[in-house]
Amino acid sequence: MSSALKLLRLLDEVGESSEPVRVALLAAELGATRSEVHRHLVTLVAAGWMEKLPDGAYQLTVKAAHLGHAALQHAGFGERVSGLLVELAADIGHSVCLAVLDDDAARVVKRADPGTTAHVTLALGRRMSLLTGATGRVLIxxxxxxxxxxxRGRGVPVPTEGECAEIRAAGYALIPPGSSDGLAGIAFPLRGRTGRPAVALCAIGPETRFDPMDVRDALAAAAADLGRLTVSTGGPPDAWGG
Incomplete structure (x- = not known):
């Protein structure tokens, strides 16, 4: 089990990189030996998950993308959900995304942009702070x-108990002013039948041109619709909150 967990952790680390990775850097990031990292990479190459480039670096194959797409489908993030996100982005004129808790961060799993010149970086797979990101704050x-x-015991920065209580009372979370490189954002939890919300819907834009309160009602309605839609299209009820 230990070896399998190390291999999966290596995959997580590779997934965080936007470029091919090298054995030495991976070993340093993981606190492992080069031989151990190399052994795992060879295993992943043999399994078709990674490929070795002529310069000695390694990169993920499209097999990883296929599994990621399947995971989104299993979780209820189907085409109807994508269509609703596209409509929402067009209606409010700002980028929107769905994000989930991913250990010590919130990770973007779906996104849509309004098709204007005001683009915001919400790349699929992007990990956002649990303390300074609207999605992370509402999920926590x-x-x-x-x-x-x-x-908290691991030293991961998260909102205080008082802040969490305020977020629950409001029903949404905002990006704290001045904490996210000039961005403003608002996030709502998606609510389903049972359990705790594990998915957040967020709208984000430059704070000089985006007032989150202007889209609060539209986002709240969309979050309610998405919660019902993901449950009805096969998303696991205990993953969508109640």
């Missing part, structure tokens, strides 16, 4: 307290 506010305590 509704997360299992034991999970939040575990994150």
């Amino acid at each position: 506010a509704y997360a299992d307290p034991e999970d939040v305590d575990a994150l």
